[in-house]
Amino acid sequence: MSVTAAISSDVRNFADESKALGREHDVFGLLSPVRFFWAVISVGYIFIQRVIIALFKPRVPKPGTKPKAYNGRIAVIGAGLTGVSSAAHAAAHGFDVVIFEANDMVGGIWANVNSTSGLQLNSILYRFHPAVLWSRGFPLRDEILAEIARVWTEYGLEPRTRFNTPVTSVRRVKSAGDEEDKDPNKLGHARWEINDGAEGVFDAVIVTVGTCGEPMMIRFPGMPQDGSSTPQDEKHSEDDDVFRKPILHSSQLDSPDAGDLAGKTVVVIGSGASGVEAVETALRRGARKCTMVARDDKWIIPRNFLLDTLIAAQPFGREMPLSGVWEWFIKKWHYQGVEGLVPAHRGLFEGTPVVNDAFLAHVRAGACEYVRGDTRRLTAAGVLVNERPRGSKPGDEGKERVLKADVVVLATGFHKPTVDFLPRELFPEGYKRPDLYLQNFCTEDWSVLMTNSSYMNGIGTVGHFHIGIYARILLTLLLDRSARPAPKDMKLWVDAVRFVKRGAAGGALGFFTYMELTLWLVMFHVFRPDRLRWCVVSSNAVVELRGKGAVADGGVECFTGFSSSCRGGGCIRRGCRRNE
Incomplete structure (x- = not known):
């Protein structure tokens, strides 16, 4: 949605409300300063979003252009809000992405709810991608779907999406590298094939099936045996x-x-x-x-x-x-x-x-x-x-x-989507959903990310900037061998959280707040100072990891979205230089 369209929507809503109050002869409501105050706030909110977009939006790949070489290949399972956002971040940072979607459209659960369904949280807490521009604090289904589709289109994900392609298996394939590179226990990473492998080999898999699948139609005694709900x-x-x-x-x-x-x-x-x-x-x-x-x-x-x-x-x-x-x-x-x-x-x-x-x-x-x-x-x-x-x-x-x-x-909810297509060895006893590293990485292999797919309960913990941060953490791990956590360290993190939150209802990772999630992501970098450089800079173009440094072709982009460029053959991050 453009700024003009968003402001026009706010003005139109204000005018419609004014007409309704006029017809009801509600003079006090019509002239209420509180109503005018919130109208001004709504327009101001749109301009605040424009600032966020200018600062944090990843650069959009030029239409019809491809990098000389990709940083890697990533499979995204699910074309809902989280899947589209994750894929957009990966594509913006020089990765080849393929999205596998079981249905025939993007949107995920939002494509299967009523038109009157809206956000449970203010949209300032539901910025699933930095490019999103909301017209109001609590947008409804159609606007949410429109924003998902706009990000999907803007980042060139349409030709990368395979509709009507349910994922039935994710298989580990042998790497062409050395023995150490094949073994995740030695800080290498696995490669993956999806279904029959027709789409080739992937360096990582992002599972974004969410927490709501098919509607759960619970049967009670006294319901028609044939499932009919019409008078007979x-x-x-x-x-x-x-x-x-x-x-x-x-x-x-x-x-x-x-x-x-x-x-x-x-x-x-x-x-x-x-x-x-x-x-x-x-x-x-x-x-x-x-x-x-x-x-x-x-x-x-x-x-x-x-x-x-x-x-x-x-x-x-x-x-x-x-x-x-x-x-x-x-x-x-x-x-x-x-x-x-x-x-x-x-x-x-x-x-x-x-x-x-x-x-x-x-x-x-x-x-x-x-x-x-x-x-x-x-x-x-x-x-x-x-x-x-x-x-x-x-x-x-x-x-x-x-x-x-x-x-x-x-109102019996939805079935929790299965992840049975993933190898069982990724989830050893005691480390199944939601007991994962940072609550979203499989403890046996960090190259399988499950953003919002292991969520159980929380306050303010869906649909926000953590989607992009998780995606960029995965990209960092793919680019920087030294930043990768070992399985024992990922399990140690889970064990530590369970110890600190022992006695918590629903389990240590079964419920969390947004501040808690933010602290997890901060600690991911603070406890490993060598990762801090990726908080400042990450590649925006073709990046090849050489030793402990990266070679950048063109400019570099900050992890948070700010952009800069190499000057005089050097960049602001040690080890990064222009690829002449």
């Missing part, structure tokens, strides 16, 4: 206790199967982010009432950039004595009037919170009823649940109740 009552007796009205997954609320929700009662099974969003979508489409069945309470925090950033800034990703301060503040401010929905047995830093402003307001207004309980079955009338009091746990004794429904929405 004429085929059954009146005593047939089967729900014959629409049954949808939360990702299908935009589909024709959803039909007209106006005036209908919708029961949403599930209380996670997709459940909260399903309630919002159903009410926006005119549903008379929504009922959410929550098997377990989850924290809901407001869409407030400052508050969300401060929460994500806790450096120790687990419950701490001062965590109660945040919980008390959110309870008193955000949960005012609905304090009964505050989780009784779950701390704020023990699971991924839902970021939403509207849901609790719907509960306060009576538009949505929150029922804590276990779903027993579907009936002809709706959903039979075991309703439980606050403080109870799933499966505890409660009281049976039938929730009448015209539509049932299964």
Whole structure:
């Protein structure tokens, strides 16, 4: 999106809101200085992004040109947000990239959600690539997909993408180098073949299958045996206790199967982010009432950039004595009037919170009823649940109740994508997802990076600049033999984190905050001072590692995106010289 288009979008939204307030004769809302203040902030946000782009955006390869030689070849599995961003960074730094995508379009999970789905975090915390330009703080699906496609196109990834090509195997191949180079235990690195090897040999593999795969359609008793969700009552007796009205997954609320929700009662099974969003979508489409069945309470925090950033800034990703301060503040401010929905047995830093402003307001207004309980079955009338009091746990004794429904929405999430195509020896006992080096590198071989594919739970830990940093760390390891960690060192890192965070709910690496992730990446360089040079400079053109130095053809680009050039046959980094 261009700056002009982004600003035009903000002005148009402001004008539409003003017209709506005018029609409602809401003079105070129309002339509210707060509304004008946020309008100015929105336009200012766009200019701030332009500064970020100017400073950090990797140089775009010239269309139709290829380097004299590539630094290496990288296979990227998945053309979602993370895959496109990782591939763009690699292509910008002189690597040959091939993206393998099982479907027929880019976008990943964002291509399979409702049009009303938006970011759970402010977009300032969701800059998956430095070139991204958002029009608002919480963009929706179509804008997110448009930005993914724009980065994909701008960095020339279209001819490098193999659509409808699911990856079924990743195999280690023997190197043409010496014996030491074949053995990762001696700081060499493996080479890889994808599927039948038709695309050649790769120096590294970036697995970006994410954490959300196919929709998880859990079956409950009382659902049609044939899977049909359309009325077929004429085929059954009146005593047939089967729900014959629409049954949808939360990702299908935009589909024709959803039909007209106006005036209908919708029961949403599930209380996670997709459940909260399903309630919002159903009410926006005119549903008379929504009922959410929550098997377990989850924290809901407001869409407030400052508050969300401060929460994500806790450096120790687990419950701490001062965590109660945040919980008390959110309870008193955000949960005012609905304090009964505050989780009784779950701390704020023990699971991924839902970021939403509207849901609790719907509960306060009576538009949505929150029922804590276990779903027993579907009936002809709706959903039979075991309703439980606050403080109870799933499966505890409660009281049976039938929730009448015209539509049932299964907000039951998505299947976790498998990584069975990777060799099993990459994941020895005790070092399976998410217990990986820096939570994303396989401890047996650093040339397999799994950005965002081992994520379990966290606060503010997806979609941000760490995608590019992980990608550039991988490029550094490919270019600089001395920077590579040995398997024993990677396992030691995992063991150290598990020791420091022992007792953490969900495991040491099962939950982390963005500040914690940032500290991991900082320590990666600080504990190995020889890597610090790559924080300052990395090659932007063809780089050949010779000994402990690199030979650059043309200019060099800083790791963070700043660019410079060789002057007088020398560069600002020792060991880097112009390739005459």
